[in-house]
Amino acid sequence: MFANFGHFVSVLAAGLPPTVELTIGGIVLATVLSFVVGLAGTNRSLIVRIIVRVYVEGWRGTSELVQLFWIYFVVPVLLGLQIMPLWAGVLVLGLNHGAYGAEIVRGAVRSVPPEQVEGAIALNFTPRQRMLRVVLPQAIVEMLPSLCTLYIQLLKATAIVSLITVPELTYQAKSILIATFPVAQTPLILLIVLVMYLILAVLITTGMRWAERVAARRLGRRPVGSS
Numbered sequence: 012m013f014a015n016f017g018h019f020v021s022v023l024a025a026g027l028p029p030t031v032e033l034t035i036g037g038i039v040l041a042t043v044l045s046f047v048v049g050l051a052g053t054n055r056s057l058i059v060r061i062i063v064r065v066y067v068e069g070w071r072g073t074s075e076l077v078q079l080f081w082i083y084f085v086v087p088v089l090l091g092l093q094i095m096p097l098w099a100g101v102l103v104l105g106l107n108h109g110a111y112g113a114e115i116v117r118g119a120v121r122s123v124p125p126e127q128v129e130g131a132i133a134l135n136f137t138p139r140q141r142m143l144r145v146v147l148p149q150a151i152v153e154m155l156p157s158l159c160t161l162y163i164q165l166l167k168a169t170a171i172v173s174l175i176t177v178p179e180l181t182y183q184a185k186s187i188l189i190a191t192f193p194v195a196q197t198p199l200i201l202l203i204v205l206v207m208y209l210i211l212a213v214l215i216t217t218g219m220r221w222a223e224r225v226a227a228r229r230l231g232r233r234p235v236g237s238s
Contacts, residue, residue, distance in 0.1 A: 019187060023183050026184070029180075030211070031211070033100050033101060033169040033172060037165045040101060044112065044113065046116055048063055050120065052067075052114075066113075079100070079174070082102055096172065100172035103172075108165045108168070112161055122153055148226070156219075166215060169181075180207055184201065
């Protein structure tokens with residue numbers, strides 16, 4: 012069963028760079044959209060809030076796989092342009108998970124006690140100062156655990172990009188599975204894939220836990236899990 016272990020690892024490892032690129036690109040785009048759209052969702056303007064709801068519900072309520080096919084196959088035809096498979100994947104992952112992230116940000120901002128905002132108003136803070144100095148520092152501490160989960164979900168969702176021939180981890184696993192190796196090797200191949208995804212997820216979790224501790228210390232709170 013382990014006769015081809017080294018070969019399997021080397022082939023699957025070739026899919027790690029595209030997987031990491033998809034994950035990082037998707038996280039960056041999703042984070043930007045989460046904050047922009049999430050904060051826009053707290054705007055007093057009804058028109059702005061309607062636009063936000065259309066984006067959030069549209070991307071959350073439709074299939075991520077169909078979204079991928081639409082951006083990769085349909086949009087280039089409609090606009091008369093070409094899009095690289097990797098970039099199509101980043102766009103879909105960022106836009107889709109950004110819709111979920113926007114709700115995380117909006118909910119965290121709304122969770123800040125009104126007394127904190129009222130105190131900032133009493134100190135003659137401008138709306139921008141209230142958001143940057145009072146609301147966001149507290150909201151970020153609340154949203155980081157949920158964003159960590161969102162980023163891990165985004166990592167796992169990179170597997171769908173294998174359907175548009177991006178040679179990421181799942182695509183590499185499929186290339187091995189359809190080769191001439193005996194069926195008895197399938198559990199080993201899939202186990203290696205699972206372990207690689209797990210390692211990437213643990214790295215994301217570690218980074219986000221560190222960010223949680225830093226954010227909590229800046230507010231003078233005891234970091235979660237500390238004694």
